[in-house]
Amino acid sequence: xxxxxxxxxxxxxxxxxxxxxxxxxxxxxxxxxxxxxxxxxxxxxxxxxxxxxxxxxxxxxxxxxxxxxxxxxxxxxxxxxxxxxxxxxxxxxxxxxxxxxxxxxxxxxxxxxxxxxxxxxxxxxxxxxxxxxxxxxxxxxxxxxxxxxxxxxxxxxxxxxxxxxxxxxxxxxxxxxxxxxxxxxxxxxxxxxxxxxxxxxxxxxxxxxxxxxxxxxxxxxxxxxxxxxxxxxxxxxxxxxxxxxxxxxxxxxxxxxxxxxxxxxxxxxxxxxxxxxxxxxxxxxxxxxxxxxxxxxxxxxxxxxxxxxxxxxx
Amino acid sequence: xxxxxxxxxxxxxxxxxxxxxxxxxxxxxxxxxxxxxxxxxxxxxxxxxxxxxxxxxxxxxxxxxxxxxxxxxxxxxxxxxxxxxxxxxxxxxxxxxxxxxxxxxxxxxxxxxxxxxxxxxxxxxxxxxxxxxxxxxxxxxxxxxxxxxxxxxxxxxxxxxxxxxxxxxxxxxxxxxxxxxxxxxxxxxxxxxxxxxxxxxxxxxxxxxxxxxxxxxxxxxxxxxxxxxxxxxxxxxxxxxxxxxxxxxxxxxxxxxxxxxxxxxxxxxxxxxxxxxxxxxxxxxxxxxxxxxxxxxxxxxxxxxxxxxxxxxx
Numbered sequence: 001x002x003x004x005x006x007x008x009x010x011x012x013x014x015x016x017x018x019x020x021x022x023x024x025x026x027x028x029x030x031x032x033x034x035x036x037x038x039x040x041x042x043x044x045x046x047x048x049x050x051x052x053x054x055x056x057x058x059x060x061x062x063x064x065x066x067x068x069x070x071x072x073x074x075x076x077x078x079x080x081x082x083x084x085x086x087x088x089x090x091x092x093x094x095x096x097x098x099x100x101x102x103x104x105x106x107x108x109x110x111x112x113x114x115x116x117x118x119x120x121x122x123x124x125x126x127x128x129x130x131x132x133x134x135x136x137x138x139x140x141x142x143x144x145x146x147x148x149x150x151x152x153x154x155x156x157x158x159x160x161x162x163x164x165x166x167x168x169x170x171x172x173x174x175x176x177x178x179x180x181x182x183x184x185x186x187x188x189x190x191x192x193x194x195x196x197x198x199x200x201x202x203x204x205x206x207x208x209x210x211x212x213x214x215x216x217x218x219x220x221x222x223x224x225x226x227x228x229x230x231x232x233x234x235x236x237x238x239x240x241x242x243x244x245x246x247x248x249x250x251x252x253x254x255x256x257x258x259x260x261x262x263x264x265x266x267x268x269x270x271x272x273x274x275x276x277x278x279x280x281x282x283x284x285x286x287x288x289x290x291x292x293x294x295x296x297x298x299x300x301x302x303x304x305x306x307x308x309x310x311x312x313x314x
Numbered sequence: 315x316x317x318x319x320x321x322x323x324x325x326x327x328x329x330x331x332x333x334x335x336x337x338x339x340x341x342x343x344x345x346x347x348x349x350x351x352x353x354x355x356x357x358x359x360x361x362x363x364x365x366x367x368x369x370x371x372x373x374x375x376x377x378x379x380x381x382x383x384x385x386x387x388x389x390x391x392x393x394x395x396x397x398x399x400x401x402x403x404x405x406x407x408x409x410x411x412x413x414x415x416x417x418x419x420x421x422x423x424x425x426x427x428x429x430x431x432x433x434x435x436x437x438x439x440x441x442x443x444x445x446x447x448x449x450x451x452x453x454x455x456x457x458x459x460x461x462x463x464x465x466x467x468x469x470x471x472x473x474x475x476x477x478x479x480x481x482x483x484x485x486x487x488x489x490x491x492x493x494x495x496x497x498x499x500x501x502x503x504x505x506x507x508x509x510x511x512x513x514x515x516x517x518x519x520x521x522x523x524x525x526x527x528x529x530x531x532x533x534x535x536x537x538x539x540x541x542x543x544x545x546x547x548x549x550x551x552x553x554x555x556x557x558x559x560x561x562x563x564x565x566x567x568x569x570x571x572x573x574x575x576x577x578x579x580x581x582x583x584x585x586x587x588x589x590x591x592x593x594x595x596x597x598x599x600x601x602x603x604x605x606x607x608x609x610x611x612x613x614x615x616x617x618x619x620x621x622x623x624x625x626x627x628x
Contacts, residue, residue, distance in 0.1 A: 018599065022461070136600035138459050145452050145621050147336070267580075267587075269606065285332060286450035286608060286617040292583065293603040303600040307459050 001309060002041075004028035004065050006090055007076030008057050010298030011104045011131070015074050015305050016044045022306045028068035032077075035060040039069040066093050072309055076104040079204065081220060084111040091116055091127065098124035102308045104131040104301055110204040111219050113211040128308035133205045134158060136300035137293045138307065139279040140212060146283055148213045153282040155251035158205040158259075160275030160295040161189045161196035162228050162248040166261075167273045170236040170245050176229070188275060198227035199248065199259040206250035206257040209279075213252055226260035239263055245271055315623060316355075318342035318379050320404055321390030322371050324612030325418045325445070329388050329619050330358045336620045342382035346391075349374040353383040380407050386623055390418040393518065395534060398425040405430055405441065412438035416622040418445040418615055424518040425533050427525040442622035447519045448472060450614035451607045452621065453593040454526060460597055462527045467596040469565035472519040472573075474589035474609040475503045475510035476542050476562040480575075481587045484550040484559050490543070502589060512541035513562065513573040520564035520571040523593075527566055540574035553577055559585055 001024045005012050008031035019026050025041040036047040036058025047057045066073075073094035077087050084107030091108050094101045096119070103109060108116050109129045120127045133139045134156070143151060157163050161183060168179045180197070183189035195201045203223040210218040228248050239245055247270055249262040264270045269290040272278045277295025282288055294300040315338045319326050322345035333340050339355040350361045350372025361371045380387075387408035391401050398421030405422050408415045410433070417423060422430050423443045434441045447453045448470070457465060471477050475497060482493045494511070497503035509515045517537040524532040542562050553559055561584055563576040578584045583604040586592045591609025596602055608614040 136597070136603065138456055138603075141459050142452055142456070142605075145455050145625070146617070147621070147624070150617070273581075283450070283617065286614045287611075289450065289452075289605070289607040291456075291603070291605050294601040297601075300600045303460070303464070303597065307461070310461070311459070 001025070001071040002027045002069060003072050003074055003309070004068050004070035005074040005076060006030050006062070006065055007078070007105070008051055009076065009078070011301045011305065012074070012076035013048055013051070014298035014302035015076065016048065018299070018302050018306060019044070022309070024306070024309060027070050028065040029057050030062040030065045031057050032062065034058050035062050035065050037064060037068045066090065070099060072100040072102055072312060074102050074104070074305055075108070076305070079106040081107065081111060084108045088112050088115070092119045095119045095123035095125050095127070100125040100312045101127045102305050102312075103127070103129040104305055106132040106204045106208065109211065110207045113208070113218065114216045117216060126312050128311060129208065130308045131301045131304035133208050134277045134279050134291075135293070135295040135297060136304055137277055137279055137291050137295065138304070139209070139291060141307070141311065142289070142291055143209070143212055143281065146281060146286070146289070148215070150284045151213060151281050152284060153251070153253035154209045154213060154279065155249055155253070155270070156279040157247050157270060157272050157277050158202040158250045158279070158295070159196050159248060160277055161193060162202065163272065163277070164188050164275045165197065166228060166231070166236070166246055166248065169231070169233050170240065173233060173237070175233050176231050197229050199225040202248060202250040203257065203259045206252055206259055210252040210257050214255065218257060223257040223259060228261055231261060247271060315339070315385040316341045316383060317386050317388055317623070318382050318384035319388040319390060320344050320376070320379055321392070321419070322365055323390065323392070325615045325619065326388070326390035327362055327365070328612035328616035329390065331362065332613070332616050332620060333358070336623070338620070338623060341384050342379040343371050344376040344379045345371050346376065348372050349376050349379050351378060351382045380404065384413060386414040386416055386626060388416050388418070388619055389422070390619070393420040395421065395425060398422045402426050402429070406433045409433045409437035409439050409441070414439040414626045415441045416619050416626075417441070417443040418619055420446040420518045420522065423525065424521045427522070427532065428530045431530060440626050442625060443522065444622045445615045445618035447522050448591045448593050448605075449474075449607070449609040449611060450618055451591055451593055451605050451609065452618070453523070453605060455621070455625065456603070456605055457523070457526055457595065460595060460600070460603070462529070464598045465527060465595050466598060467565065467567035468523045468527060468593065469563055469567070469584070470593040471561050471584060471586050471591050472516040472564040472593070472609070473510050473562060474591055475507060476516065477586065477591070478502045478589045479511070480542060480545070480550070480560055480562065483545070483547050484554065487547060487551070489547050490545050511543050513539040516562060516564040517571065517573045520566055520573055524566040524571045528569065532571060537571040537573060542575055545575060561585060
């Protein structure tokens with residue numbers, strides 16, 4: 001397939017770099033200020049080298065990507081809240097041209113799921129968004145396979161940065177601020193980690209799962225959110241005395257989305273360590289199902305994007 | 315879709331009972347000695363009541379199911395080794411009629427995978443076999459989604475009976491024979507548990523995973539198998555001293571299939587408890603992925619069969 005990629009952050013760059021190995025061709029690639037377009041297939045290595053050297057992937061304007069020749073638009077621009085722009089308009093533009101869309105950007109399917117699905121219903125193109133929940137983990141494909149109507153609840157550890165911080169606090173007995181600084185040094189936490197530690201990122205993923213489970217109707221405004229900022233290390237010590245630990249759990253159950261620190265037994269499936277993510281489904285006929293793996297990373301998330309590309313048309 | 319179900323054990327009966335809820339119709343159902351056929355859709359409740367009361371689902375001969383009207387044959391007769399008959403002939407018969415086949419029977423895809431795939435290549439029908447590995451766990455669909463060419467190894471706890479026995483031995487300090495008797499009382503182990511405890515069942519699942527990973531070429535004869543019969547409880551005690559435990563692990567790596575008791579850290583993803591199963595994939599671009607859930611049970615395995623039915627045609 002021919003891919004047009006909007007966004008040249010870690011995920012967009014990794015999709016571009018891996019596309020050939022997955023049997024696809026990149027005909028357009030844009031960062032926030034420029035684009036490189038070639039209907040016969042880009043020289044991806046050259047475009048990424050330009051990005052490293054000059055900060056720009058090419059000399060076209062980013063918007064020109066939407067008018068390029070492609071089968072599938074990969075929307076990997078940064079997640080935005082509220083109207084989810086400009087990602088939302090990119091998605092609708094591609095669908096109106098009867099092209100497929102694969103999202104790594106959480107905004108459109110968290111904040112405007114119903115609008116996106118309405119646009120997809122009027123299009124020959126499909127929309128997929130595996131990479132928006134749990135990074136490499138096939139959370140959405142598994143839920144589709146189980147059949148959302150046979151799943152009563154979804155929950156999980158949906159943010160690796162918060163999980164890394166809680167894990168280190170518990171194992172080392174160190175205070176929140178200290179571990180956050182360490183995580184920033186290691187590149188596990190961003191300079192501004194707000195969305196990771198205040199629960200917003202996990203809530204966006206919970207909202208997306210809720211939309212798949214309930215066929216739409218949820219936005220971030222529907223989520224009850226509590227984060228781990230300044231979480232007291234002694235609460236972890238107290239939990240440990242009884243063989244428990246604390247995890248930031250996002251949960252969709254009884255038609256509600258909630259995110260907050262929860263007590264979890266040490267040997268529970270949800271007690272994953274470090275930057276690992278896990279998604280758990282309660283099913284009607286098959287009990288509880290767990291999927292765990294790497295929840296972030298450019299190449300990991302790109303592999304979920306490219307798995308989605310392979311699922312298009314099914 | 316119209317389903318013809320061969321086999322009325324726990325899995326076949328559960329597929330028949332749940333088919334309507336999944337939007338399908340059962341037009342034929344056979345046990346080992348009889349069949350019930352209705353091209354307008356069976357009264358499944360009545361057929362299962364006859365089975366409970368008289369031991370026979372109906373008054374037709376089992377073979378008549380193959381000539382019935384159906385879209386998908388569900389092959390849920392008992393797994394047999396070697397020539398995998400009669401399951402293998404059922405599969406080929408349905409494919410020659412250009413019908414789809416969904417297997418719960420491990421034999422044909424463990425012992426004659428290449429022959430089955432050759433028959434599928436000549437047919438308008440597809441073959442799927444999610445239920446043969448890990449019960450409810452979507453092990454095959456996940457592997458297909460990752461792309462077998464991007465997965466370097468697969469391993470897991472693939473037999474719930476053996477895992478239940480090892481878990482109870484470790485937590486209670488009881489001897490193998492004692493725990494096996496307990497498992498038989500609870501219905502977790504069969505009267506003849508040979509294939510569960512000698513590693514054969516786990517090896518069949520490992521062989522099936524190897525066939526998907528390597529596009530065929532494996533049979534049970536290619537597996538190196540060690541079971542847990544008379545496994546010494548003191549080996550579990552020694553492991554526990556260092557924070558480890560023992561699990562019967564099936565592994566496909568470097569083109570080989572091996573099953574045997576392995577040392578696993580207590581907090582490792584592979585250290586699932588009781589009758590749980592887990593499948594783990596090492597991927598090229600997304601690290602390690604784990605899927606765990608119920609590895610057996612009629613309804614659980616039926617849900618995997620019905621998920622396969624929904625995947626047909628993709």
